[in-house]
Each structure stands twice: as C-alpha cells, then as structure tokens.
Amino acid sequence: MKIKKTYWWIVVTVIGFALACAMKVEADMKENAPLSGVVIVVDPGHGGKDDGARAEGVKEQDINLAISMKLKSALETQGAKVILTRDGAYDLASEGAKNRKKEDMRKRADIINAEPVDLFISVHLNAYANTSIHGAHAFYRKDDVASIELAEEIQKEFNALTGVEKEKKSGDYFILNETNRPGVLVECGFLSNADDREKLCDKGYQTKLADAITRSILSYLHVLTI
Ligand SMILES: [Zn+2]
Structure with missing residues (x-):
C-alpha cells in the first residue's frame, strides 16, 4: 500500500513538472516571437x-x-509569417493584360483576401506640388474599427519618428476598398520634399520606418514586446 502511494506521488510530480516545462516553453516562445502564428501581407506599392x-x-x-523588405525582416524577427505581393521591380499583371493597373491591383487584393491572412500593410510614398509639405501618414479603411485602430498605432509611431504631428486619415484606395482584412496604407513621406526624400533614400531611416510599423502592429495586437 505504501509503495503504491509513493508511486502515485512520483507520477503526479513528473506530470506536474512536464506541464510546467511546456508552459514555460510556450511563454518563452511568446516572449521571443510575439507575432508567432500571425500572417501579414506586406504590399510594396507600384x-x-x-x-x-x-x-x-x-x-x-x-x-x-526597400522599406517593405526591411519590414518583412523586422516582422519575421518577431515571429510573423510575411507574404510580399512583389519582391522585385515588377507588377502582378499578366503578359498582354488589357488594363495592367487594374489587374495588378486586383491580384494584390486577392492575395490579401486569401486565407489565412490576418492583416496587411501597403507601403507607399507621397508627392505634392507644394514641396514644403512633409511627414508620414497612415490611411485606414472608412468605418472599419480594426483598420482605424491599426492606423492610430502607426500614426503615433510615425509622428514620434518624423517629429511632425499628423492625424491618421480615411483613404479611398483600391487596396483598402477591395479587401476585407484589417489593413493600412502608409505614405512614409513626401518624395517631393527634399529633406523627406533624402531620409527615405537612407537605409538606416528605412529600417527605422520598418521598426516603427512593426512596433505599431505589436501594440495593435496587444502582444508582448521585448
Ligand atoms: Zn504610391
């Protein structure tokens, strides 16, 4: 009887230890790879x-x-699976397409709408006739709470990075209108502004933009940050 009791205590202790180890491994994974299991489409515009x-x-x-490649790398470091809509200087339209722009945009939207994409970021730059206009903007899908929340987080990070106070905006863009996942179109700066243009061409600044967007996604998903 006494032997039997001891035996059960050993079994309970071993199982308890195994469970604790499994929980610790999961917690460590979450801490080291907070975006583990999250699928993100990064869409380099044009x-x-x-x-x-x-x-x-x-x-x-x-x-x-260039910014999108850095964003992919930063998101993967946090454990995300990243799908790029393009990874070179090409569009997605087929050979001899009647309307290249339309087919290109349709294919990008289809990639985003396919399972199991959780969210997307479409990366663009701005340009304006008034060359003094500068700074970065996050555009959300109108009336979409998730898109608005993600844009809010991105705009906060952009404002901190650029030192320019901008408000997130509702954007009437194909990539926002024709998709059904939380997503934001980012205009990372103005090519028409000399200072912005110099920064946007700088690899270090491109990395800062990628890191800022990554932090925004972590905040948006309310996951652990390192
Ligand atoms: Zn653009």
Whole structure:
C-alpha cells in the first residue's frame, strides 16, 4: 500500500513538472516571437512600368520595395509569417493584360483576401506640388474599427519618428476598398520634399520606418514586446 502511494506521488510530480516545462516553453516562445502564428501581407506599392511618384530620379516603387523588405525582416524577427505581393521591380499583371493597373491591383487584393491572412500593410510614398509639405501618414479603411485602430498605432509611431504631428486619415484606395482584412496604407513621406526624400533614400531611416510599423502592429495586437 505504501509503495503504491509513493508511486502515485512520483507520477503526479513528473506530470506536474512536464506541464510546467511546456508552459514555460510556450511563454518563452511568446516572449521571443510575439507575432508567432500571425500572417501579414506586406504590399510594396507600384512596380514594373508603374514607378508611382518620382522626384530627382528617385522612384517611389524602389523605395517602397526597400522599406517593405526591411519590414518583412523586422516582422519575421518577431515571429510573423510575411507574404510580399512583389519582391522585385515588377507588377502582378499578366503578359498582354488589357488594363495592367487594374489587374495588378486586383491580384494584390486577392492575395490579401486569401486565407489565412490576418492583416496587411501597403507601403507607399507621397508627392505634392507644394514641396514644403512633409511627414508620414497612415490611411485606414472608412468605418472599419480594426483598420482605424491599426492606423492610430502607426500614426503615433510615425509622428514620434518624423517629429511632425499628423492625424491618421480615411483613404479611398483600391487596396483598402477591395479587401476585407484589417489593413493600412502608409505614405512614409513626401518624395517631393527634399529633406523627406533624402531620409527615405537612407537605409538606416528605412529600417527605422520598418521598426516603427512593426512596433505599431505589436501594440495593435496587444502582444508582448521585448
Ligand atoms: Zn504610391
């Protein structure tokens, strides 16, 4: 009888220890990879023949891609699975497409709407006739609470990074209108403004933008940050 009792105590202790270890491993994983299990589409705007905005030889499509690659890397470091809509200087339209822009945008929206995407960031740069206008903006999908919350977090980080106080805005963009996942279109700065343009071309600043967006996503998802 006494042997039996001791035996059960050992079993209970071993199981308890195993459970504690499993919980510790899970907690460590969460701390080291807080975006584990989260699928994010990063959409570098424009591509191929469509440069987007241009100023002093700088093409929006190139900077969008550079920032997006850094964003992918920063998000993956936090454990996210990242899908890029493009990873080079091309668009998504098929050979001989009648309306390249329309088909390109449709394909980007389809990638975002496919399972199991949790959220998306569409990366763009701004340009304006008044070259003194500068700063970064987050655009959300009208009346979409999740998109508004994510834009709020991104705008806070952008304002801290740029030192320019801007408000998030509702955006009437295809990528917001034709998708059904929480998402934000970011205009990371103005190519038409000399200071913004110099910063946007700088790899260190591109990394800062990527880190700012990553922190925003962590805040939006209310997950542990390191
Ligand atoms: Zn653009």
